[in-house]
Amino acid sequence: MKGNGVTGNANPLRRVGALFDGARDWWEHAKVWQRYLVYLGAIVFALVLPAPWIGSFMSPGSDWTTVLIYPIGTYILLAIGLNIVVGQAGLLDLGFVAFFAIGGYSVAYFGTQYGWNYWATVAFGILITAVSGVILGAPTLRLRGDYLAIVTLGFGEIVRITANNTDEIGGARGITNIPHPTDIPGVVEFALLPAPYYYLMVAAIIVVIIFSVRLQKSRVGRAWAAIREDEDAAELMGVPTFKFKLLAFAIGAMIGGLAGGIYAGKAVFIEPNTFPFILSATILAAVVLGGSGNLPGVMLGAFVIAWLPERFREVEWLKDALGGKDPAEFRILLFGGVLVLMMGLKPEGLLPSRRRKAELHEGTGGMGTMGAEVAGPDTDVTTTEAAK
C-alpha cells in the first residue's frame, strides 16, 4: 500500500473505507435470506424517508419530499446512469446532461404537441436517448481518455444551444404545461402533491439499480471492466471494444433519459438552461466523490452533493458568517474544491470499488499517466505513455 500523503488510520477517509470493507466482506458471505432482509430494509427505509419527523431534521427550510425528488432522487438516478459509463466502462463523459435534456424534452414535446400518454412519452424518450447515445458515441468513441471528455462536453453544449435556437421546441422560452403523469386507476393519482412522484422516483431507482448490478455481473460488465483496465489488451483478447463502449453509452443515456422524463413530469416546465454544463460536472463530481464503479458509493456521493446545499440553504448562523449570502450559493465553489482535494488525496473516492482501488494503486487502469513525471523511489509506474 502506498501512503496517500496521510499515514495509517489518522485519515478519517480511510476509516470510512475500512468500515465499508468490513461490511462488504460480510455481504460477500451473507446468506440469501440475510441479503433479502437487507433489500427489504432498504426499501422500507426509502418508503418511510419522506416522513415529516425525518424531514424536520434533514430539510427544515424547504419541503422535504420535494427535495427528495429534486435534487436528491434525480441526482442519484443520473449518477447511477453516469456510473455505468464512467465507473464501469471507464469512459469520461462530460456531456451527460445532454441525455437528461433529451429525455425531458421528448416527454415535454410529445406530451404537449401530440397529447400522448405520459408513460408512452417516457418510454419513447428512453428510446430516443438510447439512439442519441449511439449517434453521439459512434463518431467519438474512437477517441481515448481526455479527448473523449472534451468532445462529449462539446456535444452537451451543442444539444443545449440547439434547443435554445429551435423555436419548434420553444427556443429559449422552453416548454410549459407539460402534462403530469397519467393516473393509474385505483393505485395512484398524480396531482400537485409531491408524494406520488417520490414513489415513482424510488421505483425507477430500484429498477435501475437491479438493472445495473445484473449488468455488472454479466458478460457485458466484465467486458466493460476489461475495457476500463486496458483497452488494447481487451481488443486483442477478442472483446469487441467499440461495440461494448457504444452499449455503455446507450445504456447510460437511457437512464439519463428516464431521469429527464420523470423530472419533466414533475417540474411541468423545462427550458434549455435547466440543462447547463455545470449539471454534468456535478453528477461527475458525485460519481467520483462517492467512488466511481461502486454503486453504494455513487449513491452516497449523489446524496451528499444534492442534500448538503439544500440543508444549509437558509441557516442563519452560516448566513451571517458568509456576509449575508445564501450558503447554497457556495455549493459549486465547494464542489470544485472537493474535486481537487479528492483527486489529490483519494482519487478512488469515499467508498471505492475494490477492483478500482487495486487498479489505481498498481497502475493507471490503462488510462495512461500524466506526462513529465519521472519514476522515483516512491512511485511505481508500470505503464508509461505508449504514444511517445
Place this chain on the structure above:
Amino acid sequence: MLDDFLNQFLPSTVGGLVFGSIYALIALGYTMVYGVLRLINFAHSEIFMIGTFTSLVVITAVAPASPLTGFALFGVMLLIIALSALISGGAAMLLEVVAYRPLRKKGATRLTALISAIGASLFLQELFALVIIPWLTGKPGRNQQSSPRLVDRDTVFSIGNAAIRTDHIIVIVAAVIMMIALDRVVNRTKIGRGIRATAQDPEAAVLMGVSIDNIVRVTFLLGGAMAGVAGALYLMEFENTVFNVGFVLGIKAFTAAVLGGIGNLRGALLGGVVLGLIENWGAIFLGSEWKDVIAFTVLVIVLMFRPTGILGESLQKARA
C-alpha cells in the same frame, strides 16, 4: 444567400481574424501544457478570465482620460498587457502547484488529473463570482461587467466593404508580437530547450540535468501570461466580461489547439485563425447564434479524421 455571403464576406473575415488572434493566444497555453504534461488544463479558461478582470480594473482606473490616442494609448496598452500577463501567469503557476503538482508526484492517471482540472476551473469561477468580483468592482459578481472605451473605433483603411479599425489593428499586431516572442523563447533559449526536451522525453531530460519542476512552472507561467494578454485584448475589443467568460472561449481555444496540432506552437496560431474564420463565415449562412455549434462541430470532425491536427507534428518532435 450567396449575395449575403459576398456582401458580408470581407467584414466577417476581419472579425474572424480578430477572434482568431485571441483564440490563438489562449490556445498557446493549452498546447504548451499538453505538450509537457499530457494534460488538458481545463482551468486555463479561468486564467484568461482573470486576465480580463485585471485589465478591467486598470481600464476603469484610467477611464476619465479615455478614449486615448498616440503615446498615452501605447503606454496604457503596454501597462494593461504587462499587468494582465503577470497576474494571469502568476495565477497559472499557483494553479499548477495546488491542483496538478501533488497528482504528478503521485503518478496519477490522466483522467484523475482532468477531473482535478475541472474542479479547479469551477472553484476559480465561483471564487470570482462570489468574492473577488464584488470586491474589485462593487457590483454583483454574476452580472456582465462592461468596461469603458479605451480606443476610439476609427476606420484606418478599408478593403472593399470591410473597415479595418484601430482596435482590430491593435489586437492582431499585439497577438502576433506575443506569438513571435513566445516562439523565440521556446526555440532559442535554454529554458525553451528544457521545455522541448521535457515534452520529448521527461526521463532523459532529468538525466541530462533538467529540473522538471522548474520546467513545468515556466510552462504554466508562459501559457498563463499568453492567456492574460488574450484577456486584455478581449476586453479592449469587446468591452465586457463576466465570471464565466472563459467557458465557451476556452473550449474554442482548445479546439483551435487541436485543429492546428496539439503540442505545436505554430499550429496553435494556424488553428486559431482557421477556427475564427470558419466560425464567422459559417455564421453568415446560419446566423450568429449558431457560432458555438459550428466551432464544436469542427472540433468533433477534426478529432474524428485527423486527431493530430493540420500541422500534426508536435513540440516533442521539434528539432532542437
